[in-house]
Amino acid sequence: MKNWDEIREELKAPFATNVLKFRAGVGGKQLAYIDARAVMKRLDDVVGIENWQCNYEDLSGRVICRLSIRVDGEWITKCDGAGDTKIEGEKGGISDALKRAAVLFGVGRYLYYLPAGTTINNLPAWAVPK
Incomplete structure (x- = not known):
């Protein structure tokens, strides 16, 4: 059984580049997700x-996700939420709430710290799996 330190490191590890997606944000900045x-x-x-x-x-009108992970027999819960999305409204809100709750455990959090102008072709070394 893994301990919390091992789990935390694996949860926050960068994703393979083929899993990353980009969309235009405010001012045309590319946002990874x-x-x-x-x-x-x-x-x-x-x-x-x-x-x-x-x-x-x-x-x-907001979907709250309570994401729980069991470590050493104990449940650890973190919560976050999202509103309906423009595409697939409620379903999108559910998916976004899960992703936001997972970020609280470190999953994909590094994506928020990518420098402006980052694309799939110029990811910093720290954002690429080892």
């Missing part, structure tokens, strides 16, 4: 399918 399936796969791979769960709640 991953989809919810990549988050689920990372959780499955790191802690096992039986050691994580998520519960959703509607809170005044």
Whole structure:
């Protein structure tokens, strides 16, 4: 069984470049992101399918995801939320809430720190898997 330090390091590891996606943000800045399936796969791979769960709640039009990971028999829960998205409204909000809750565990958090102008072709060394 992995300890919390090992789990944390594996959760926050960079994703393979073929998993990353980019979209235009404010001012045309390219924003890197991953989809919810990549988050689920990372959780499955790191802690096992039986050691994580998520519960959703509607809170005044926002979807709140309570993401829990079991470590040493104890459940650790972190929560975040998102509103409906422009494409696939409620489904998009559920996916975004999961991704945002996973960031609190370190999953994909590094994507927020990519320098302006970063694309799939010029990722910094620290943002590429070892």
